[in-house]
Amino acid sequence: MSLLDWFANRRKAEPTNQAQPERDISDGLWTKCDACGVMTYTKDLRANQMVCLECGHHMRVFSEERIEQLMDADTWIPLNEQVSPIDPLEFRDRKAYSDRIRDTQAKTGLTDSIQTGIGQIDGEPAAVAVMDFRFMGGSMGSVVGEKLTRLIEKATAERLPVLVFCASGGARMQEGMLSLMQMAKISGALERHRDAKLLYIPVLTHPTTGGVTASFAMLGDLIVAEPKAMIAFAGRRVIEQTLREKLPDDFQTAEYLVQHGFVDLIVPRTQMKATLAQLIRLHQLPSAKVSASTGAASLNGAGATRDTASSSAS
Amino acid sequence: MAPTKRKPVLLDFEKPLSELETRIDQIRELAENSDVDVSGQIEQLESRASQLRQEIFSGLSPAQRIQVARHPRRPSTLDYIQTMSDEWIELHGDRGGSDDLALVGGIARMGGRSMVMLGHQKGRDTKDNVARNFGMASPGGYRKAMRLMEHANRFGMPIVTFIDTPGAYAGVKAEEQGQGEAIAYNLREMFSLEVPILCTVIGEGGSGGALGIGVGDRLMMFEHSVYTVASPEACAAILWKDAGKAGKAAEALKITATDLTQLGILDQTLPEPLGGAHRAPLQAAETLKQALLDNIETLSQLAPAELREHRYQKFRKIGKFVEAS
């Protein structure tokens, strides 16, 4: 598939994206909150970043929406969009993996469960990755590993902070051990980024589990989470089965992880952009600030091509 | 290594073999009580048994290999360490409040060289297995492993790890103490170490719990060992919605040494004695020892920066995808 075809497909798929069954009440004008049941005018809910106006419940948002919420207008430069999954094991469960990939791509308009790119957050340049739970439960296979590793390597070379929005059921079983090894590959890239004394902040959103929790989600210099996000290594059901006992209600929530010392901050979505920008600024040396603002100026130039824009961000 | 006087544990696919062996024993017993010369007959039967064993073990399915890898008599981390090393002192504790018995480690001398050895430890019997949590390490186990690896790094000792776990422990306490963080930390920090790291799957390698001590310069596996992203049982329950499909999942997940070599993950396969490592543990230990010493010799030639660069590149290239242009 050429890149153009892919864009065309994605555009075709867009109407389906907007009709999320879990949010859509008949015509989509109104959305019911999963937590309090109150109906809200969808436009108002979107304006509030899908956080319930009534009870503050954070409804799921997908990658495009997240990027829009986070990045300054016209600064997002997507990277490696042409990296796409294949079926290396010829895996077939109840459905062939190759069919699953094709169907999910058509349904979501995504190539895989992660989008990566470079842009600005409140004027601060950053390398950003956003996982997307719609694509096979945000599972991590070769594409997630490769795109994240390339992003981190680029950030290390260009001295940028890395932010990763996690949302994942864990390693993608359909790619077998190749998936498990991505945990090591990404962690290796993070080691080099860290060695260069650069800032890495994972943002844990609902749900962050399994192999993602046991690798890049827990490797932040600082770790941020959305309220009530479920964050776990082993799923609740697995533990309940082994122990045959009921677990406390707040078990494995973001709040539980703060209590046990594994998360620094819980940040409501509506304050996420401002908080992340503030954290990035707090880590800048006085000299670095100058080059960041230079980068900001050229990135805002309307005619900036992809190449010049990304090099000016360094 | 423990003497194999105990009654052998037979796997279901070894049944034709065991029947043959029982017959050989019976004939021997009969011969002892009579003057008939049966040596020719016994020799013939024994050669048939050996041939049959060869046939069975050369064509094991992934599910059968898991049975061999999980065999209760399969040599464990401490069995190998104690057999291979000239000196061994086990060390304890993560310095954070725990000493996990499911992940053991210490300093050994082997081939005239000091090194840190560590690995998952399954129990040798039921009671021991309970104490060792069936080889499922807790966060404290991974932190103890990291502490020992940092020690090795400081004193310039190679690190040798033995992987043999169904997976990292999944329980309330493990979650509370940060199982994910403990494994993640090891994955990252093992890339920073400046001494050779050799990892060997001696039994079963279960997911993140295996990888938590599995980031090295060389990955080796015994012939009948397996290494999986998720246990076939869990995979079957999730993808097939039927735990009974574990055999199918084991096949599909590509978990054998041959599969992992093809996928570019495994560097070296170690041959096992006929019938599995548990049938001739000393021989298996000798194979492992030679392979470890050879690899340490080669890797010791590399400067610390080169070693790190090679390790990074080894993992960097793992993954299969397409890139349309």
Ligand SMILES: [Zn+2]
């Ligand atoms: Zn609500």
